[in-house]
Amino acid sequence: MLLTPETLLFVGNRIIRIVGILLGAMLTLRLFTLIVNQVFIPNVVGKALKFDEKRARTLSSLVQSIVRYMIYFVAIVMVLQEFKIDTTSIVAGAGIVGLALGVGAQSLIKDFITGFFIVLENQFAVGDYIVSGDMGGTVEEIGLRVTKLRDFNGVLHIIPHGAIVRVSNHTRGHMQATVNVPVAYGADIGKVLTLLEEACEHVSKNLAEVMIEGPKVVGVVDWRSQELVIRMVAKTVPLEQVKVETALRHQIKLLFDEANISPPNIQIIK
Structure with a gap:
């Protein structure tokens, strides 16, 4: 043709x-x-x-x-x-x-739609530490359908977006460090408060890079059968509250030992 x-x-x-x-x-x-x-x-x-x-x-x-x-x-x-x-x-x-x-495939579509709104509403981002249900970790990846979290033990959790009902974001804004110190009723409360203030000053100077406010002594917050409880608080940058709490407890222990102040119900044998 x-x-x-x-x-x-x-x-x-x-x-x-x-x-x-x-x-x-x-x-x-x-x-x-x-x-x-x-x-x-x-x-x-x-x-x-x-x-x-x-x-x-x-x-x-x-x-x-x-x-x-x-x-x-x-x-x-x-x-x-x-x-x-x-x-x-x-x-x-x-x-x-x-x-x-x-x-x-309703669950698949739900994953896509939920993931879209997670990103749109900026609920969390890569690098944030979040808790969803019984899983928590640092966000490594946000896909269209799943979010991947890496916990402190190195385990990678893969969560479908449709399964995310509630999220707690530990990385936005400041975090609060809280230390409750049990003190025997027979202890000199004035001396104890002075030592706690010294501990606050020490930690504030040594961890200034992670501190936003404090630490400071709030005062007596509870009376129990064998002890009273004094609370100390501080505002820290995200994910550093545990570091501050640990430093406070360590310094309190050193100061209490020097001042011969024992915890409730524990007698120091000389």
């Missing part, structure tokens, strides 16, 4: 339209990527929405993935139409498949 000029013109026009569709899809995707980067990522443009960089990049990737698949689908349908293929059944089939996925 010989190709007539009309056939060549028809085929040439069809090829040009297909190439135009593909180039249009690529340019649209590229343009959308630039817009998303300018909106979410501060490093890309001087004026951007006030997002944390890690959260912004995660959200940007999420939005771009969704739009990328939409553009691919539209481009494929348009190319098929150029070949005179009825795409009505394809679009309808996509709707049926989508409905089936919605019914059969």
Whole structure:
């Protein structure tokens, strides 16, 4: 079969339209990527929405993935139409498949939607220490479907976003260090308070880099059958409260030993 000029013109026009569709899809995707980067990522443009960089990049990737698949689908349908293929059944089939996925994979969809709002609302970010249910650890990765936590023992916990009902973030703002000191009723309360103030001053000087406020002696907070309880508190940078509490207890022990003040119900044998 010989190709007539009309056939060549028809085929040439069809090829040009297909190439135009593909180039249009690529340019649209590229343009959308630039817009998303300018909106979410501060490093890309001087004026951007006030997002944390890690959260912004995660959200940007999420939005771009969704739009990328939409553009691919539209481009494929348009190319098929150029070949005179009825795409009505394809679009309808996509709707049926989508409905089936919605019914059969509700947990998967819930994971995606919950993950989107976790990033959007900045509930936590990579590097934060969080507790969710009976699992806690430092966030190593926030994906579209799961969040990965590494606990103090090195165990990696993988939590589907749909299973995250409540989150406690230990990294936002300050943390409070609290030390309760039991003191016998027979002890000299004035002397004890003086020693506790000395312990506070010592820890404040030696751990100044992690201190925000204090430490300070609150005073007597409880009376028990054999002892009274004096509380000390301090505000620290995130995840450093245990370090401050340990230092306070260590210094209190040294000062109490020097002053011959024993814990309740313990007699020092001389």
